[in-house]
Amino acid sequence: MHELADMKDSPGDRVETIAVEANDSTGTSVDGIGTSNINPTIPAKFHGTSADDHEMRSMGRHQELNRNFHFISILGFACTLMSSWETTLTTITFGLLNGGPAGLVWGYVIVFAGMLTVFASVAEMASMAPTAAGQYHWVSEFAPAKFQKILSYAVGWICVLGWQTAATSVAFLAGTIIQGLLVLIYPDYIFEPYQGTLLCIAVATFSIFFNSYLAKKLPLVEGFVLFIHIFGLLAITITLWTLAPRNTAAMVFTEFDNGGGWATTGVSVMVGLLTPVYALTGVDSAVHMSEETRDASIILPRAIIWSVIINGFAGLFMTITFCFTFGNAADILATPTGFPFLQVFYNVTNSQVGTVLMASILIVNLTSCTISSIASASRQLWSFARDKGIPCSNFVAYVKPGWNIPLNAVLISLAFTVLLSLINIGSTVAFNAIAALAVAALTSSYQISIACLIAKRVRGDTLPARRWSLGRYGLGINCVALGFLFVVWFFSFWPESAVVTPVTMNWNVVMYGGVVIFATVYYILIGRHHYSGPVVLLKREL
DSSP, rough: OOEESSSSOOOTEEEEEEEEOOOOTOOOOOSSSSSBOOOOOOGGGOOHHHHHHHHHHHHTOOBOOOOOOHHHHHHOOOOHHHHHHHHHHHHHHHHEEHHHHHHHHHHHHHHHHHHHHHHHHHHHHHHHOOOOOTHEEEEEEHHHHGGHHHHHHHHHHHHHHHHHHHHHHHHHHHHHHHHHHHHHOOTTTOOOOHHHHHHHHHHHHHHHHHHHTTGGEEEEEEEHHHHHHHHHHHHHHHHHHHHHHOHHHHHHHHEEEEETTTHHHHHHHHTHHHHHHHHHHOGGGGGGGGGBBTTTHHHHHHHHHHHHHHHHHHHHHHHHHHHHHHHHHHHHHHHTTSSSHHHHHHHHHOOOOHHHHHHHHHHHHHHHHHHHHHHHHOOOOHHHTTOOOOTHHHHHTOOOOTTTTHHHHOOOOHHHHHHTTTTTHHOOOOOOOOHHHHHHHHHHHHHHHHHHHHHHHTTTTOOOOOOOGGGGHHHHHHHHHHHHHHHHHHHHTTSSSOOTTTTTTHHHHOOOOOHHHHOOOOOOOIIHOOOGGGGGGOOOTT
């Protein structure tokens, strides 16, 4: 026997204790409960552990998907989805313009520390309720009773928005890096926005192929890409440190810039935080794969924390390396490739072949990131559909027999990506808007989830059983995370410069508001009659 309980909580945290039988070495259920709670088309090796079965029953769920992720594969999934050092390089323009080298470095340190508190809180909630629903389930269970339905519904829609835009933003990066290389190799090539859109769609389509026909190979691939993620970092940083001229330490650690023309340099630095925040957002991706993870309530929190630590330090190392080796900021910001890091690669190697090889590491990793992003986005969408939170819920919640994946949700995620990528045709800063929208939506979902957990702790209510806990520090960590998230969320709506035109406007706020308005109207007219929230399914007494 082992206890699904916390042994180190503070006196104010009452914890429900549940005993379950140990599982055998194959990971299949051996507690005599049987397999009636499991989709009969799922092979026995993908049934998970007795703890998985017990947790699904206590949440009122049935296992519909294969549990084929283990610790290394889900760690690889989370790490490659975050791709922190890769996205730091590809979004460096925003932070270099607003904050300069010192703003990038110290801003990253602050964001890294803040995100550790956020995802420690997420990891604990994932251990309490390891479900693909993620944030909207936690809100439904932890919020005060009179707000459970409306708040969880709102968070469900916000998560849909966040993950669909996150998948699009990464596909956009991978596609436009290819376009930037074309500019570098062929000086006569004209950088057309519609071509970037087509490349974005191509990357997303390849990712859909992987998330459908090759879905069973996804855990194996994630472990392999984790290797590329780590050793690719070493290959690029060693090249930069070896061949590039050095900026001074004084410049890197003390030189702040206000290229956005804001009233103060401090405001400029806060606006530039989009670079590290975007690089460190999204580790909750593993949560949305929880129903495909073996022994999820302990494997998930461990994978979440380790992925934040690995990616956090990798991104910090790349940020410091880049700031020491980029040369002249004005020159690389003016690069015709659209990506300062491509210009730096070329300046350092003085070789188109060398630049292509270095950039190819990022393209491979970002394509893998797109695959993982669409997997998470589709699972979150599927889960919300099975709770009747969106139009055409039965269609979206369909799980293809034998494949045991939410195929319709995967295809709808492709449609979202195609539609969002069209923004690039009309705006030269489309990526900033899409990336900021992903940050705004996901940080909103974290804020509301953590706020509800704080409220439950303060009320002294019994917390669900968990196998990974913050112990007596839980309330303090939750409060720090909530304050940090509000600041990040607030500045995610700001444009990159103080002078705003219809072209340079950060349309994030309009898209965010539009989805909130649509969801509100849909809830009033239709949703409230069909959506009850995951809390009504709970059977915590089991």
